[in-house]
Structure formats: structure tokens, C-alpha cells
Amino acid sequence: MVVYSRQAAIRSIEEDLLTGRNVFARAIDQRLEHLLHGAELLSGDFAFKQAFFEAADDRETLLSALVNHRDRIGAHNILLADLDGRLVGGTWSNWGETEERLLLAMIDAAMETEFLHADSFALLEEELYALVVIPLLAPRPEAWICLGFSITDEFAADFKSTAGVDISFLQTSERGPRIFASTLTATAQASLRHGEGIRSPGRESGKDAAFLVNLDETYVASWLPLTVTGGAGTGVLLQRSLQTELAPYRRLQWALIGIAVGGLVVTGIAGVWLAGSVSRPVADLVAGTRRVDKGDYTTRVTIPQKDELGELAHSFNRLTEGMAERDRVRDTLGKVVSPEIARELMRRDIQLGGEEREVTVLFADIRGFTTLSEKIPAAEVVSALNLYLTRMSRIIEEEGGVVDKFIGDEIMALFGAPVQHGDDAGRAVRTALRMVAEVDRLAGELSERKLPAFNIGIGVNTAVVIAGNMGSESRLNYTVIGDGVNLASRLQTLTREPQYNTRILVGEGAVNRSNGRFTFRPLGEVQVKGRQGLVKIFAVDEDQSSDRT
Amino acid sequence: MPLRFALVWLTLLIVPPAASGSTGSLVFQVRDSSGKPVPDAAVWATPAAPPEALPEPEEATIDQINKEFVPHVTVVRVGTPVLFPNQDDIRHHVYSFSAPKRFELPLYKGEPAEPVVFDTPGTVALGCNIHDSMVAHVVVVETPFFAVTDAEGAARISGLPAGECEVDVWHPRLRADPKNAGRSPTVEEESEVLLEYEVDLRPDWGAPRVGRRGGGYR
Numbered sequence: 001m002v003v004y005s006r007q008a009a010i011r012s013i014e015e016d017l018l019t020g021r022n023v024f025a026r027a028i029d030q031r032l033e034h035l036l037h038g039a040e041l042l043s044g045d046f047a048f049k050q051a052f053f054e055a056a057d058d059r060e061t062l063l064s065a066l067v068n069h070r071d072r073i074g075a076h077n078i079l080l081a082d083l084d085g086r087l088v089g090g091t092w093s094n095w096g097e098t099e100e101r102l103l104l105a106m107i108d109a110a111m112e113t114e115f116l117h118a119d120s121f122a123l124l125e126e127e128l129y130a131l132v133v134i135p136l137l138a139p140r141p142e143a144w145i146c147l148g149f150s151i152t153d154e155f156a157a158d159f160k161s162t163a164g165v166d167i168s169f170l171q172t173s174e175r176g177p178r179i180f181a182s183t184l185t186a187t188a189q190a191s192l193r194h195g196e197g198i199r200s201p202g203r204e205s206g207k208d209a210a211f212l213v214n215l216d217e218t219y220v221a222s223w224l225p226l227t228v229t230g231g232a233g234t235g236v237l238l239q240r241s242l243q244t245e246l247a248p249y250r251r252l253q254w255a256l257i258g259i260a261v262g263g264l265v266v267t268g269i270a271g272v273w274l275a276g277s278v279s280r281p282v283a284d285l286v287a288g289t290r291r292v293d294k295g296d297y298t299t300r301v302t303i304p305q306k307d308e309l310g311e312l313a314h315s316f317n318r319l320t321e322g323m324a325e326r327d328r329v330r331d332t333l334g335k336v337v338s339p340e341i342a343r344e345l346m347r348r349d350i351q352l353g354g355e356e357r358e359v360t361v362l363f364a365d366i367r368g369f370t371t372l373s374e375k376i377p378a379a380e381v382v383s384a385l386n387l388y389l390t391r392m393s394r395i396i397e398e399e400g401g402v403v404d405k406f407i408g409d410e411i412m413a414l415f416g417a418p419v420q421h422g423d424d425a426g427r428a429v430r431t432a433l434r435m436v437a438e439v440d441r442l443a444g445e446l447s448e449r450k451l452p453a454f455n456i457g458i459g460v461n462t463a464v465v466i467a468g469n470m471g472s473e474s475r476l477n478y479t480v481i482g483d484g485v486n487l488a489s490r491l492q493t494l495t496r497e498p499q500y501n502t503r504i505l506v507g508e509g510a511v512n513r514s515n516g517r518f519t520f521r522p523l524g525e526v527q528v529k530g531r532q533g534l535v536k537i538f539a540v541d542e543d544q545s546s547d548r549t
Numbered sequence: 550m551p552l553r554f555a556l557v558w559l560t561l562l563i564v565p566p567a568a569s570g571s572t573g574s575l576v577f578q579v580r581d582s583s584g585k586p587v588p589d590a591a592v593w594a595t596p597a598a599p600p601e602a603l604p605e606p607e608e609a610t611i612d613q614i615n616k617e618f619v620p621h622v623t624v625v626r627v628g629t630p631v632l633f634p635n636q637d638d639i640r641h642h643v644y645s646f647s648a649p650k651r652f653e654l655p656l657y658k659g660e661p662a663e664p665v666v667f668d669t670p671g672t673v674a675l676g677c678n679i680h681d682s683m684v685a686h687v688v689v690v691e692t693p694f695f696a697v698t699d700a701e702g703a704a705r706i707s708g709l710p711a712g713e714c715e716v717d718v719w720h721p722r723l724r725a726d727p728k729n730a731g732r733s734p735t736v737e738e739e740s741e742v743l744l745e746y747e748v749d750l751r752p753d754w755g756a757p758r759v760g761r762r763g764g765g766y767r
Contacts, residue, residue: 046644046678053646116754138646139676139684140721141754 005249017222023163038073079146123231128180191215297324344418354468360415360428363492367455417467425513459492461507502539571738586702593695596714618685624695630664645675
């Protein structure tokens with residue numbers, strides 16, 4: 001880029017130098033026109049004409065008028081000569097033969113023009129002058145007026161402020177260039193005087209081509225020769241520093257570097273920020289899902305961002321809460337119905353209807369409950385009842401049974417529905433045995449609390465029944481119905497009969513299905529209410545262990 | 550040249566005046582170096598035998614019309630009073646610094662009070678001080694025989710006595726004496742002599758204008 005920009009800079013300066021030449025030509029033209037203007041006005045001045053014609057007697061008046069007019073115009077010097085070019089009066093201090101010849105040459109040139117004007121550069125008194133000559137008309141040419149301004153540093157500076165390039169007026173010579181005026185610094189000028197680069201300027205490829213000059217800095221320069229009477233080899237050197245021209249490119253270079261570095265820094269910061277606002281939240285969400293997977297529904301993920309990730313966390317939390325809610329519902333449901341039923345209910349769409357199944361049904365009832373409730377305060381009765389029901393329920397569930405319902409103080413339990421274990425009858429019998437043992441234990445606790453004890457009667461039967469959701473669309477109950485169910489309930493009632501001497505009565509189905517793990521005492525056949533024919537009933541003696549197989 | 554005129558005149562005074570017989574004419578045709586006819590060239594003839602005493606010169610008039618002097622070139626005999634009537638609505642300031650007659654008519658309208666008497670032979674250039682383009686020339690001669698060439702560059706001087714005479718030509722832009730200057734043709738009675746002149750003229754200088762490109766500078 002540096003190489004490219006250097007070329008571009010050189011070309012840019014070349015263009016400016018070209019413009020500079022035009023500006024220079026125009027500047028000179030304007031100055032000369034200014035002088036001509038002034039001279040023309042002087043030429044038309046009647047009093048001045050008079051002064052001229054009376055100069056033979058009164059030269060001082062003429063000279064003073066000349067000086068006055070020079071100052072009015074702002075020229076550096078003024079001169080009046082007769083038609084033969086001989087000096088009548090002027091402000092140049094040395095006016096000799098050379099100067100006379102110069103003037104005559106200009107007069108001759110003027111005579112060839114329509115308006116009798118001529119202008120020229122000339123070397124006068126070691127200074128570079130721009131001169132104009134015009135005639136004093138009265139009304140024909142009677143004399144010649146010459147006005148000049150010398151090229152000074154001031155003019156050069158004025159030019160530079162317009163054209164933006166450095167300018168030097170110099171005359172080449174063997175000893176090195178002679179500088180009349182310049183905008184270059186003193187160092188650069190000194191370098192110019194001693195340097196070699198200007199000895200033959202513009203003689204490289206093409207007369208008007210720009211070339212490089214090394215002074216205090218490197219410049220791109222252009223040479224414009226001037227025709228100067230008495231000053232051969234004089235010309236104008238326009239130039240501009242390459243460094244200055246390249247400065248914007250260099251600034252651009254630094255700017256680009258800055259942008260690149262800035263871009264890297266910004267990217268770095270963005271990356272860190274992104275990590276913060278994307279990666280970590282994602283990690284948090286993943287950790288949250290892992291916790292949920294392990295069963296922690298209380299977990300919540302906090303992402304305080306207003307973007308998609310924040311929404312995701314929000315959704316995650318709602319989801320987890322939903323699952324926790326479902327858990328709560330199931331828990332609650334499990335408290336209302338047994339956990340297995342709850343699971344069964346939640347597993348499938350709840351539908352009314354049932355299926356035929358072999359189920360072992362167990363009914364357990366408290367003896368003497370009503371008398372109990374008369375004697376003791378209601379709160380204590382409920383407390384005792386709940387204690388009993390809790391204990392009984394736990395045993396039922398431990399044996400894989402399901403508490404169907406509590407009918408007041410009566411418990412109805414199912415073994416083999418909704419889940420079959422294969423040995424549901426045996427489980428039911430074992431449950432009955434454990435229940436009576438527990439009641440005895442409970443009696444002891446209650447008497448310690450100065451509460452009366454109660455007894456229990458259990459009926460167990462295995463039969464094919466209808467199991468399923470019974471009830472209405474909005475309120476239903478998983479239960480079993482059928483003959484076998486009624487029989488189990490009847491058996492429970494029969495335990496009241498003292499002649500049977502048992503707290504547990506079992507039907508034939510259960511006996512058969514329990515695979516001889518227990519000892520049953522047959523009690524004969526009885527007439528069961530609501531059923532035709534006789535039914536075999538059996539007692540379960542409590543002295544056998546409720547062992548688990 | 551004035552000296553020559555004077556000498557000739559003096560010499561001729563000694564010679565008795567020639568008999569007032571028939572007269573002849575001189576016809577002049579003036580051209581420039583490229584052959585173009587030259588208007589406004591002053592021509593005059595001085596006979597070797599001068600006529601008898603001449604009357605007082607009549608008044609001559611140079612008008613100012615439309616910011617111009619009309620005619621541009623006028624020839625008058627020494628001692629001629631010249632009037633400069635201003636026909637314009639604006640005033641003019643007529644002046645001349647020429648040695649034969651230096652005069653000034655400060656800004657005026659209409660007729661000036663007095664005519665200007667040109668009492669010295671020579672050429673006078675006059676102008677208007679406030680209108681640079683107004684220039685006129687007056688050629689003051691000793692002889693009463695003179696004319697100014699017209700647009701065709703032709704002029705005729707009649708009434709000349711027979712015999713030799715000296716002839717002169719002058720033009721404001723004359724660069725040098727024309728060839729055949731100072732000729733002495735012979736006038737013949739009742740006839741014309743054609744004289745052709747070629748003059749080398751300077752280019753026509755325009756009046757100075759303020760600012761070559763028009764519009765002023767700051």
C-alpha cells in the first residue's frame with residue numbers, strides 16, 4: 001500500500017503542479033493587468049500630461065506626480081521616457097545602457113500591438129521584475145510610461161496560499177541557482193542553492209514532466225521557464241513535499257491499523273460477552289435439565305436476559321413447574337386413591353368401563369367402633385381412627401395391595417387390580433394376618449393413652465370380577481364389582497359370629513389360589529345372603545406366621 | 550520642413566507674381582504598402598511661382614458629432630481660425646499639446662466663444678480629454694492649395710498656376726516620409742496631373758481601454 005500510495009501521491013502532486021502553472025500564469029497576468037490599468041489611468045490624466053509637457057522647465061513636478069502614481073497603483077517602480085526611449089524621469093536608481101536597450105525593445109514590441117502595450121520580465125538592479133509599458137497619449141503617443149513590480153517573497157507567498165504549491169523564482173547558473181524569491185524554508189533554499197538537481201531541470205523526459213528533488217525533504221517539482229530580458233535561464237520552480245502529500249495516506253494507514261486492532265479487541269470483547277450471555281445460560285439450562293432428569297422438580301434456571309435464552313429459561317421453569325405440579329397432583333391423587341391406582345389413572349386416558357379380572361378382595365371392619373365414639377371426644381376418635389387406617393393401609397400397600405376405599409371405618413382393599421402380582425391371594429391372606437397382629441399392637445398403644453381398644457374382622461375372597469372406573473364422567477372411582485366382592489363383604493360380617501372363633505374368614509377361591517402356603521380351617525358351608533346355594537368358608541388361625549416367601 | 554516652406558515662400562516673394570492665366574489640377578491617389586487606398590491623407594502643393602497676395606484665410610470648422618471629430622484630418626493655411634462646435638448633448642474638453650499649437654477648450658457645449666487660430670505651420674494632434682477615442686489632426690501649411698484624400702484615397706487640388714510646384718503628403722500614421730516625397734510635378738493648364746503615392750503606415754492604434762478583458766480589477 002505504501003508503494004501504491006507513493007505513486008498516487010506523486011501523480012496527485014503532478015496534477016496540482018499543472019494547476020499551479022495555470023494559477024501562476026493567471027497571477028502574473030492579473031498583476032500586469034493591474035499595472036496596465038494604473039498606467040492607462042495615468043496616461044489619461046490631464047494634469048500629468050501637462051506636467052510632462054512642462055517638464056523641461058519643471059522636472060520636479062513631473063517626478064513627484066510619477067512617484068505619487070506609483071504609490072497609488074502599488075507598483076514598485078515607475079519610469080517615463082521620451083519617444084526615443086530616453087529616460088525623462090523615474091524611480092529606478094540605476095538606469096544605464098542595458099536598461100535603455102531593454103526599454104526600447106519593449107517599446108518596439110508595444111508599437112506592434114493594437115493598444116501599444118507591452119509587458120515583459122526583466123532583470124533590473126539584481127531583481128526580477130515584471131514590467132509594462134504604455135504610451136502617454138496626448139492624444140497621440142508623446143512619451144512612454146513604464147511600471148514594474150519586483151517578484152518578492154511576498155508575491156511567492158501569496159501565490160502559495162492560492163495554489164497550494166511551493167514556488168521559487170530562480171535563475172540557473174553554473175555556480176548553482178540564484179534565488180530571487182521563494183516560499184521554501186531557509187534550509188530548503190540553502191539546499192537548493194547547493195544542490196545539483198536543478199542544474200538542468202525539465203530536460204529529462206519531456207519538457208513539462210515533473211521530477212523529484214531532494215532538499216530538506218523529497219519534493220515533486222515542475223519547472224516553468226520564463227522569458228526574462230537580461231536573465232537567461234530564469235524560471236519558476238513549482239514543487240510540493242511528498243511527505244506532506246503522503247501524510248493523509250499515512251494517517252489512513254494508521255487508521256486502518258487502528259481499525260484492525262480495534263476490530264480484534266471488539267471481537268474479543270464480543271466473544272467474552274457472548275460467552276456470558278449465550279454459553280453460560282445454555283450450560284445453566286443443561287444443568288437444570290439434568291437435575292429435572294434426576295427428579296428434582298423444584299429446580300429453576302434463572303437467566304435475566306430479555307432474549308431467546310431468557311425465554312427458554314422461562315419456558316423451562318414453567319415446564320418444570322408443570323412437572324412438579326403433576327407430581328403434586330399424583331401425590332395428592334395417590335393420597336386419595338392408592339399410588340398404583342393413581343399411576344394407572346394417570347398413565348392412561350381415564351375412561352369409564354372395566355374389564356373381567358381375577359381379583360382378591362379384602363374387607364376389614366372395626367368392631368365396636370360406634371360405642372367407642374360415644375365415650376370419647378370426637379377429635380380423639382378421629383385421631384385413633386386415622387392412626388388405625390394409616391397402619392392398615394401401609395400393610396396393605398406393603399403387600400402389593402391397593403386400598404380401594406374407606407367406607408367410614410371399613411377398609412376395602414384389592415389384590416391383583418389394577419396390577420397383578422401373580423400371588424395376589426396369598427398376599428391378601430398374609431395382609432389379613434398382619435393386620436390383626438397390628439391391631440393387637442395398636443390396642444396396647446391405645447390403652448396406654450387411656451383409650452379403649454377395638455377389634456377387627458376381615459373377610460377375603462378371590463373371584464373373577466369386573467375391575468375398572470365406575471361412576472360418572474366427572475366423578476369416578478376405580479373399583480371392582482361382582483359376586484365375589486359381595487361374598488368377601490359377607491365373609492367379613494360373618495366374623496362377628498362367635499361360633500367361628502376367628503377374626504379372618506376366607507372364601508374357597510382364595511384358599512385355592514393361595515397355593516397352600518397357609519393353613520385353613522374349613523368351617524363348612526353357609527347360606528350367604530343374596531346368593532343361591534351354599535358357600536364353603538374357611539377360617540385363618542392366627543397362630544401361623546405370616547411368613548413371606 | 551517648416552523652414553523649407555519659409556525659404557520657398559521668401560524666394561517666391563521676390564519673383565513677381567505670375568500672370569493669372571489658366572490653372573491646372575493635380576489629382577492624388579494615395580495607397581498603402583498593400584495597395585489599399587488611404588483616406589484622410591493630407592496633400593498640399595506649393596507652386597514655384599506663388600500667386601499674388603492671398604486673402605485672409607477663411608474660418609475652418611471641425612465638428613464634434615457622436616463623440617468624434619469630423620473631419621479626422623483637416624488642412625488649414627497658417628493663420629486660419631478654426632471653430633470647434635460641439636454638436637453633442639454632452640460636453641467635451643478639446644485640447645492639444647502639439648508644439649505648433651498648444652490649446653485647451655475646457656468642458657463646453659455648443660459653440661466655443663472664440664475660434665482657435667493656428668498660426669504656426671506644422672501638424673497638430675488634438676483630442677478630447679474625457680473621451681479617449683476622440684482624436685483629430687490639423688495640418689497647418691503655408692500654401693492655400695491643399696486637400697484631403699477621400700475614402701478612395703483620392704484628392705484633387707485645382708486652381709493651381711501652371712508651372713512647377715512642390716507636393717507633400719502626410720498621414721497621421723505615416724511611419725516615414727513617403728517615397729517620391731518632395732516631388733516637383735509640373736502643372737499644366739487646363740489639365741490634370743495624376744500623382745500616385747505609396748505610403749508606409751503604422752498599424753491603427755485603438756484607443757486605450759481600461760482592462761483588456763473588460764470588467765475591472767479589485
